[in-house]
């Protein structure tokens with residue numbers, strides 16, 4: 001492995017390493033196994049997202065007071081922010097059963113008709129990745145959401161007939177990481193849309209303390225803060241880092257997590273103080289050291305770190321942009337002053353050609 005003086009590994013990452021990234025917000029196999037145990041069960045336990053929580057609380061309380069089924073709810077937000085968790089809370093708060101499916105699982109309108117026609121009155125239907133449903137299923141869903149009715153088409157060609165089917169009132173909870181991809185007619189049929197934001201470090205500290213309690217791990221305030229700061233605003237990542245730090249603490253510190261143990265553990269796992277991992281640092285390091293901070297084209301940057309362009313663009317860049325470390329400009333990728341500071345490097349004295357307009361001379 002090639003390490004340069006700032007600790008940036010310039011070697012390639014294998015596919016497995018990319019899949020196993022500790023700071024990836026998507027769920028891996030281990031997450032799926034432990035997440036059920038860590039999910040908050042009601043709105044009070046659900047940390048943060050104050051606005052969504054308050055609004056949803058009103059929607060659900062009002063429906064309960066009327067003895068009615070709650071309006072359809074759309075939850076949008078980045079992976080790992082709590083959409084699935086919240087859908088389960090909605091069902092629990094309504095005292096209703098929940099059926100879980102996802103857009104990619106519904107390829108034919110018939111698949112959806114089968115699910116809809118077997119719902120009980122008041123049941124919550126959780127449709128994950130709702131933006132990935134097929135078009136015919138989507139159109140069937142419009143009518144089901146609005147009129148609690150579907151037309152089941154029987155036969156083909158000129159002889160085909162539509163048989164109307166009444167549905168019991170139900171609550172659709174749709175989740176999407178890409179609200180912008182939903183067709184407006186679908187979006188408009190939700191009575192309430194909750195947009196989930198990234199979590200503040202103090203909120204993630206609460207998530208970590210809560211999870212540590214459930215996992216029976218001893219952690220102090222500074223230890224939780226140390227993990228929270230590296231969790232990229234995402235509870236799933238916070239819980240995952242907590243589990244890795246717990247491993248380290250068990251082997252090296254009799255299971256107790258404080259700031260030093262958390263920092264040492266995450267150094268071993270190559271997650272830095274801001275939540276950047278090896279790939280992120282390699283991209284940033286190349287941009288600064290090989291290209292003077294840019295602007296440089298994405299393909300060139302990808303070659304320099306020995307990765308596919310897509311990997312750099314889709315895996316590393318979004319977080320670097322969100323953190324204000326890297327900017328996408330029409331002329332290429334540019335490092336911000338914060339990027340130089342983060343890697344402990346000094347920007348070139350006379351500014352780099354092309355950056356003046358962006359950050360001053």
Ligand SMILES: Nc1ncnc2c1ncn2[C@@H]1O[C@H](COP(=O)(O)OP(=O)(O)OP(=O)(O)O)[C@@H](O)[C@H]1O
Nearest residue numbers: 035038039046047079080081082083084085235236
């Ligand atoms: N507000 C929260 N409070 C406490 N824990 C949370 C919160 N939000 C999420 N979590 C935890 O984070 C993990 C991931 O949450 P969840 O599965 O609900 O995310 P998601 O938005 O559905 O992600 P994806 O887009 O990948 O489906 C769960 O283990 C859950 O316990």
Ligand SMILES: [Mg+2]
Nearest residue numbers: 083084085128
């Ligand atoms: Mg989910």
